[in-house]
Amino acid sequence: MTPLNIPEWQSLERHYSDIKYLSMREEFALDSGRFNRFTVRCEDLLLDYSKNRITKETMQKLVALANSVDMSGWIERMFSGEAINNTEGRAVLHTALRNRSNTPVMVDGEDVMPAVNAVLEQMKKFCNQIHSGEWSGFSGKKITDIVNIGIGGSDLGPAMICDALEPYGVEGMGVHFVSNVDGTDLSTALEKLDPETTLFVVASKTFTTQETLTNAESARAWFLKSGSQQDVAKHFVAVSTNAAAVAEFGIDTDNMFEIWDWVGGRYSLWSAIGLPIALYVGMENFERLLDGAHTMDNHFRNKPFKENIPVIMGLLGVWYVNFFGSQTQAIVPYDHSLARFPNHMQQLDMESNGKVTNRDGKRISYKTGPVIWGTPGTNGQHAYFQLIHQGTQLIPVDFVLPVNSHYPEVDHQSILLANGLAQSEALMKGKNAEEVRAELVKEGFEGEALEALLPHKVFTGNRPSNTLLFARLSPEMLGKLVALYEHKVFVQGIIWNINSFDQWGVELGKQLAKAILPDLKDDSEISIHDSSTTSLIKLIRELRL
Numbered sequence: 449m450t451p452l453n454i455p456e457w458q459s460l461e462r463h464y465s466d467i468k469y470l471s472m473r474e475e476f477a478l479d480s481g482r483f484n485r486f487t488v489r490c491e492d493l494l495l496d497y498s499k500n501r502i503t504k505e506t507m508q509k510l511v512a513l514a515n516s517v518d519m520s521g522w523i524e525r526m527f528s529g530e531a532i533n534n535t536e537g538r539a540v541l542h543t544a545l546r547n548r549s550n551t552p553v554m555v556d557g558e559d560v561m562p563a564v565n566a567v568l569e570q571m572k573k574f575c576n577q578i579h580s581g582e583w584s585g586f587s588g589k590k591i592t593d594i595v596n597i598g599i600g601g602s603d604l605g606p607a608m609i610c611d612a613l614e615p616y617g618v619e620g621m622g623v624h625f626v627s628n629v630d631g632t633d634l635s636t637a638l639e640k641l642d643p644e645t646t647l648f649v650v651a652s653k654t655f656t657t658q659e660t661l662t663n664a665e666s667a668r669a670w671f672l673k674s675g676s677q678q679d680v681a682k683h684f685v686a687v688s689t690n691a692a693a694v695a696e697f698g699i700d701t702d703n704m705f706e707i708w709d710w711v712g713g714r715y716s717l718w719s720a721i722g723l724p725i726a727l728y729v730g731m732e733n734f735e736r737l738l739d740g741a742h743t744m745d746n747h748f749r750n751k752p753f754k755e756n757i758p759v760i761m762g763l764l765g766v767w768y769v770n771f772f773g774s775q776t777q778a779i780v781p782y783d784h785s786l787a788r789f790p791n792h793m794q795q796l797d798m799e800s801n802g803k804v805t806n807r808d809g810k811r812i813s814y815k816t817g818p819v820i821w822g823t824p825g826t827n828g829q830h831a832y833f834q835l836i837h838q839g840t841q842l843i844p845v846d847f848v849l850p851v852n853s854h855y856p857e858v859d860h861q862s863i864l865l866a867n868g869l870a871q872s873e874a875l876m877k878g879k880n881a882e883e884v885r886a887e888l889v890k891e892g893f894e895g896e897a898l899e900a901l902l903p904h905k906v907f908t909g910n911r912p913s914n915t916l917l918f919a920r921l922s923p924e925m926l927g928k929l930v931a932l933y934e935h936k937v938f939v940q941g942i943i944w945n946i947n948s949f950d951q952w953g954v955e956l957g958k959q960l961a962k963a964i965l966p967d968l969k970d971d972s973e974i975s976i977h978d979s980s981t982t983s984l985i986k987l988i989r990e991l992r993l
């Protein structure tokens with residue numbers, strides 16, 4: 449099935465030709481109710497999508513498109529544990545990990561909730577033991593630092609959440625994330641740490657990932673310079689599906705936290721992959737995060753599409769990618785603690801929807817996932833915002849705006865918020881030639897000098913953005929936000945008829961690196977590669993110290 453043949457898609461194509469020049473500025477001037485019309489809430493989270501190139505009719509047509517692909521049916525299939533990850537034959541159940549209502553969720557005839565709850569209990573017990581000092585390091589000292597060793601989905605989500613929830617951190621507890629196989633990452637983390645008070649969480653769903661296992665082995669070697677082999681059990685725990693590999697690595701499987709193959713890596717922060725979060729902010733706050741995500745799950749599952757935040761954001765994304773030809777999407781949090789939020793979203797979105805083959809194995813001829821990027825405001829304003837305002841590409845922006853800071857003693861918040869709002873207003877309104885002229889005259893310009901400068905200062909405007917506004921970045925709100933984007937990605941995957949839950953592109957890199965590794969040894973015969981790769985291997989051998 450290609451969406452291009454769906455009548456609702458074709459109707460959107462015609463509609464696009466009719467309204468592609470629609471001016472948002474004029475629409476705002478004509479319709480004082482535009483904000484109310486294009487605003488939705490999930491409890492205390494508000495989405496203002498009024499600054500988009502849409503009319504009421506656009507939204508009706510986008511919702512009709514969602515209905516035409518049986519979006520509700522697909523949502524139910526995901527929540528109810530059907531194997532919608534068709535290339536791996538797996539269910540997709542990150543929603544079960546935060547199913548706080550505890551209703552049964554069946555996979556292959558078995559309710560997964562008892563296992564989910566058992567691991568949550570295990571995490572709770574472990575966090576209590578660490579925080580109370582009942583579980584101490586080998587010399588009897590309290591654990592003060594957690595080092596998570598993992599990569600991709602086993603790193604980005606938990607790292608982003610720990611940054612964002614820093615104000616909720618348990619006193620005296622530090623958390624560190626080591627992901628890169630570049631030895632610099634591990635070495636710089638270990639420099640500051642004391643083996644007597646450090647706990648390593650080796651997080652790997654498969655427990656076969658080269659980077660993670662290499663880092664874990666080096667961390668163990670570092671530890672063994674102070675502790676003994678039998679002390680390893682007190683300082684290394686694992687999160688994985690693969691008990692055999694965990695045992696083989698030398699971690700006691702009693703100290704292993706289980707995850708399941710129906711949890712995708714980039715969707716796994718809600719599982720025991722979130723253990724560093726729970727250790728850092730406490731289990732109670734981790735559960736608040738789950739609560740928030742569950743609220744968003746219920747919203748997504750139950751709200752009609754015209755009031756459904758993930759559906760609306762997903763459809764708007766399709767509108768820009770497939771009709772306006774946008775190739776990228778910026779996510780800009782006006783909250784410094786969300787610095788890693790765009791990185792996590794990058795993996796979530798690009799690994800899920802960066803696909804060129806549809807669910808039926810056919811190559812597709814329309815655009816799918818955009819490039820996701822961004823950094824916190826206001827920093828981005830002084831860097832790449834130039835291109836968003838005046839460049840040749842149409843780049844939709846999501847502004848994420850918490851009204852209150854966790855650090856009110858330094859009251860910069862009004863300036864921060866004013867900047868965020870100013871950006872979305874400026875992108876929408878722009879500045880026309882008339883306005884620029886008046887401004888230049890006021891500044892004393894005239895004649896040729898004025899005419900020469902004028903075109904450079906014109907902003908076409910009409911550049912779309914969403915604003916997500918909320919009172920404060922609590923654990924619940926963070927849970928809602930992340931779940932919202934997970935579901936947005938899902939909505940788009942369904943429209944594009946792709947499987948958002950596999951990642952064969954990632955697998956290829958893993959395979960090839962393993963094949964090249966032996967070639968880097970000086971005395972080995974280089975296996976067959978292209979001439980570029982072979983020459984680079986030879987050069988590396990020469991240059992190596």
Ligand code: G6Q
Nearest residue numbers: 600601602652653654657713714
């Ligand atoms: C995520 C991807 C990928 C994965 C890492 C780590 O969805 O599959 O980023 O999380 O490759 O894998 P392991 O957890 O198995 O080490």
